[in-house]
Amino acid sequence: MHRASTTSWVIGALLGTSVSHAVVLTVPGDHPTIQGALDAGAPGDTVLVTPGMYAESGILLSDKNLTLGSLYLTTGDTTFVTQTVIDGGGSTILRIQGTSVDSTSIVGLTFRNGEDGILPTSQFVIEHCRIETCADGIDYESGSGGVCRNNVFEANTDDGIDCDHDVDIVIEHNRICNNEDDGIEIRLQDYSGPTVNYVIRWNIISGNGEDGIQLIDYEGLSDRVFVIERNLILNNAMAGLGCMSGGNSNENYEGASIPERIRLANNVIDGHSHGVAGGDSVTAVNNIIINSSVLGMKNVDGGSTVSHTCAWQNGTDFLDCNVDVATMVLADPELNPDYTLRPVSPCIDAGSPGCVDPDGTVCDLGVFYLDRATSDAPPRRTEPAAVLHPIRPNPFGAEARVIFEVETPETATLAIYDLRGRRVRVLMEQEPRGAGLHALVWDGRTERGLDAASGVYFCHLTTGATHQTRRLVLVRGTAR
Numbered sequence: 001m002h003r004a005s006t007t008s009w010v011i012g013a014l015l016g017t018s019v020s021h022a023v024v025l026t027v028p029g030d031h032p033t034i035q036g037a038l039d040a041g042a043p044g045d046t047v048l049v050t051p052g053m054y055a056e057s058g059i060l061l062s063d064k065n066l067t068l069g070s071l072y073l074t075t076g077d078t079t080f081v082t083q084t085v086i087d088g089g090g091s092t093i094l095r096i097q098g099t100s101v102d103s104t105s106i107v108g109l110t111f112r113n114g115e116d117g118i119l120p121t122s123q124f125v126i127e128h129c130r131i132e133t134c135a136d137g138i139d140y141e142s143g144s145g146g147v148c149r150n151n152v153f154e155a156n157t158d159d160g161i162d163c164d165h166d167v168d169i170v171i172e173h174n175r176i177c178n179n180e181d182d183g184i185e186i187r188l189q190d191y192s193g194p195t196v197n198y199v200i201r202w203n204i205i206s207g208n209g210e211d212g213i214q215l216i217d218y219e220g221l222s223d224r225v226f227v228i229e230r231n232l233i234l235n236n237a238m239a240g241l242g243c244m245s246g247g248n249s250n251e252n253y254e255g256a257s258i259p260e261r262i263r264l265a266n267n268v269i270d271g272h273s274h275g276v277a278g279g280d281s282v283t284a285v286n287n288i289i290i291n292s293s294v295l296g297m298k299n300v301d302g303g304s305t306v307s308h309t310c311a312w313q314n315g316t317d318f319l320d321c322n323v324d325v326a327t328m329v330l331a332d333p334e335l336n337p338d339y340t341l342r343p344v345s346p347c348i349d350a351g352s353p354g355c356v357d358p359d360g361t362v363c364d365l366g367v368f369y370l371d372r373a374t375s376d377a378p379p380r381r382t383e384p385a386a387v388l389h390p391i392r393p394n395p396f397g398a399e400a401r402v403i404f405e406v407e408t409p410e411t412a413t414l415a416i417y418d419l420r421g422r423r424v425r426v427l428m429e430q431e432p433r434g435a436g437l438h439a440l441v442w443d444g445r446t447e448r449g450l451d452a453a454s455g456v457y458f459c460h461l462t463t464g465a466t467h468q469t470r471r472l473v474l475v476r477g478t479a480r
Contacts, residue, residue: 023475024048024395034068034086035059041066044454044476046395048073049109051083057091057114063098067456067473072108072128074394076471081108081128088114088134096120101146103455105419111137117156120144123168125419125456126151136162137179145169145196147419154178159185160208166224168196176205183208183236185249186215188260191222199227202367206234210251211242212272217258218247226262230367232339233269240269240289243278243299253277255299255320266351268339268366275314279304286351288333288366289314297321308352310365327352329365340368386410388461388468395473396444402427402459402470403439410463416442417458424452444474451476 023042027049031037034054037047038061046067061068070084071077086093086109093114096104101123110130111117116139117131123146130152131137137153142165153160153176160176163169163186176183183205186198205212212233215226233240238251241264245256255278264284269275275289276282280302288310289296296314300306300321307324310333311317317330334345341347341364348370351363359371389403402414412433416425425447427440442459446452454476461468 026050027054028052038064038066038068044103046073046473046475049084051080052085054084054086055089056086057088057093059086059094061094061096061099061104065100065103065455067105067107067454068109069105069107070109073456073471073473076390078128081130082110084108085110085112087112088117090115092116092119093134094118096124096144097122099124101125102418102420103453105456107456120146125149130154131160132156136160138162140164140167140169142166147172149173151175152177153183156180159183160205161185163187163198165189166191166193166196167198170199170201171203172199172201174203176203176208178207180209182211182214182249183233184213185211186213187247187249188215188217188222188224188258190218190220191224193223195223195225197225197227200231201227201229202231204232204234206232206236208236210237211239212236212269213241214239214244214249214251215242215256215258215262215278216244216247216249217256221259224260226260227265228262228267229265231267232367233267233272235271238272239274239277240267240272240292241276242274253294253298255279257299257302259302266363266365266367268335270339274298276300282306284309286355286363286365288312288335288347289317290333295319297323308350308363308365310347310350333366335366339366341366341370343370345370386412386461386463386466386468388459388470391459391470391472394471395475397475398444400442400444400459400472400474401439402442403437404461405437406433406435406463409434410466412438413462414440415460415462416452417460418452419456419458423447424457442472444476 023045025037027037043065070080072080099122105125108128114134116136117134118138121141125147127149134156135158137156137160140163145168148171150173156179159182160179161184243256243258257280262282266286268288271291273294275292275296277298282304284306290312292314294315296311296317298319307327310329331346333347334342347365349362355363357369386406414428459470
């Protein structure tokens, strides 16, 4: 069936892309609605939504791996995120089923005024989106998950992120703020099978109306593992991390004896009634827990261990917890307003001896570490010594031209990664390059010479002084 459109040919001409290899469907240029574009799209296509307000709900992405995004996807211009809005009118906005995390992504859109912003039952990647004034921002259901990265969840009337049943997910680098119930709510219904992992890291979780993170237990031990690390969990109304039992989601500070393994590491938990409540198999290490009006930690017992932790200005620091007293820092952590450590902080080099910071010293407590090598050095330069320029064409089907510039001679590495952070192709590794512009081409192939799948990739440049990343979209297929 022939599906090539006039708009696709125009975009191909502007971006230097052959539409025999790249099918980009635009809304409203090619299709007046997002649903219409998704229906017309084939696996590997890109649906590009131009700025505007789209009153759509019940959108279904089903059994089709493709990319849906705003012009942020191809430009990196963040203003397109807030300019491209899907309003659900009080109904669930987007349902996702039968997709794969390796080749389905939602990028750079605002979801607003939905029952659920997104309701998935399969895995996908969502990045650089805003989800606001919905009930649940994303309501992950059984079999779903994937990667949730660099999004904003704000002012939703229930939870920012809600996970039910078996959800295998990475939640990282998000702002989850000012939602009326929990920032992240996870229900541990009965599940046995391959271990599902919940990785929650590098998020700011603040100002939510109940808990920052709430784990709701059910009877028995399930095949789940939790990693909660390097988050700023701040000023949520009830608990920073609250554990509940019996399917109860109304926080009562019981500190339930959840048996699943939880690693709680290098977080700052500030300004709650209870900092951490519950858990029978928690490894809590290198955290800073401060300004809890009632308890810093409660009922972190059973097979749990609490060590190398700073506790300060809590009503009571620890109650019924397995605390390694000798490793505690019971003093002002000396934090800057952004929660970085001041040079006089007692949290510097106070972490677990088995943990080492990038500067080669023992791990600092909290989210951020103080670099011993540079803390007394002159200010770092504000302009990078190397620049990775926008990749053209983007999206591309056959070849993408990668241009970078170095100010002084540098040794450079340039590599392509997929959405899961796996290296797909090395274009250049530890090669000396003189000052000036340099250009390379990625032909869309892997290290083994195979065609890489359609989808979103990242081109990463590393020099002695610079780490920069550009997003690019590979779209395969024939003109349709």
